[in-house]
Amino acid sequence: MRAHLLVLGGTTEARALAAALADGPARVTSSLAGRVAAPRLPVGDVRIGGFGGPDGLAAWLRAERVAAVVDATHPFAAVMSRNAAAAAATTGVPLLALRRPGWARVAGDRWHPVESLEAAAALLPGLGRRVFLTTGRQGIGAFAHLDGLHFLARSVDPPEPPVPAALDVLLDRGPFTLDGERALLREHLIDVVVTKDSGGAATAPKLTAARELGLPVVVVERPAPPAGVPVAESVPAALGWLAARGLTPR
Numbered sequence: 001m002r003a004h005l006l007v008l009g010g011t012t013e014a015r016a017l018a019a020a021l022a023d024g025p026a027r028v029t030s031s032l033a034g035r036v037a038a039p040r041l042p043v044g045d046v047r048i049g050g051f052g053g054p055d056g057l058a059a060w061l062r063a064e065r066v067a068a069v070v071d072a073t074h075p076f077a078a079v080m081s082r083n084a085a086a087a088a089a090t091t092g093v094p095l096l097a098l099r100r101p102g103w104a105r106v107a108g109d110r111w112h113p114v115e116s117l118e119a120a121a122a123l124l125p126g127l128g129r130r131v132f133l134t135t136g137r138q139g140i141g142a143f144a145h146l147d148g149l150h151f152l153a154r155s156v157d158p159p160e161p162p163v164p165a166a167l168d169v170l171l172d173r174g175p176f177t178l179d180g181e182r183a184l185l186r187e188h189l190i191d192v193v194v195t196k197d198s199g200g201a202a203t204a205p206k207l208t209a210a211r212e213l214g215l216p217v218v219v220v221e222r223p224a225p226p227a228g229v230p231v232a233e234s235v236p237a238a239l240g241w242l243a244a245r246g247l248t249p250r
Contacts, residue, residue, distance in 0.1 A: 002027045003067040005247050008084060009042060012200065013098050014072035016235045018042035026067065026247040033073075033080065035138070054086035061091045068245055070238055071229070072098040075222040076136075076196055085226035094245065097225040098238045100199040103207060110216045117142035120194050120218045124149060127216045128192030132185065134206060135196050135220065140164070143194075152188050174202035181209035194218045 003026040007014050010032050021028045022043050030042040034049045051057035061069070071084045081097065088095035105111050112127070114120045117139045124131060124143070130150050133140060137155035144162035153159060154170045168188075184190075185206075193210045195203075197219050210217050225231055232238040242248050 006066045006069045008071045008073050015042040054083040057087035058090045068094045070096050078223040097229045097231045102197040102199045108211045112218045132190040132193045178205040181205045196220045197222045
């Protein structure tokens with residue numbers, strides 16, 4: 001029987017890992033949360049939807065005889081990461097967190113690090129009036145109470161209430177270009193940017209554009225992976241971890 005590998009996905013790295021494992025000795029199932037209407041699907045078997053918490057995930061791992069799990073979810077998918085850690089501890093299934101590095105501040109950046117979306121919202125009135133909000137549609141509600149500010153929110157799917165009273169929504173999906181981000185900030189007269197520290201190149205050009213224009217950027221810091229879970233910062237590093245378990249391509 002082929003070994004079974006579960007990739008908790010939804011990220012660029014998850015799709016790249018699934019592709020790298022496609023011709024290998026293991027059967028690979030990629031799991032997506034189902035929060036995006038038209039997700040980019042990885043190669044191979046795909047499962048969409050939740051597991052029913054850590055107990056449900058543990059039951060699925062047992063039923064499917066999963067040999068290892070790679071948590072390649074978004075760096076801010078903290079609930080899923082905690083559930084994966086709990087399920088792995090319960091079942092004894094090896095677990096790896098695949099997390100791309102966060103963004104690094106460079107000279108000229110006017111970053112304001114905060115620990116949460118709520119802290120970002122509290123900081124905004126003192127920084128600007130026209131806000132480019134790039135925290136994903138599920139985070140927009142944290143800013144709904146702010147009057148006197150105008151928001152431009154970019155997301156893959158439309159946000160659901162509550163939302164700020166003055167809100168324009170731009171439906172778009174990365175990767176984004178530096179020229180495009182420069183033009184967007186100028187066209188909408190943006191004077192402050194809010195983002196999560198997602199890392200990666202696909203959405204990083206907004207940081208360069210903000211730096212060039214001298215704009216403040218409120219950066220929500222990412223949560224730490226669950227304690228005790230090993231972390232790989234790249235697909236090759238994850239493949240190296242899997243190689244020790246005979247789950248990489250021959």
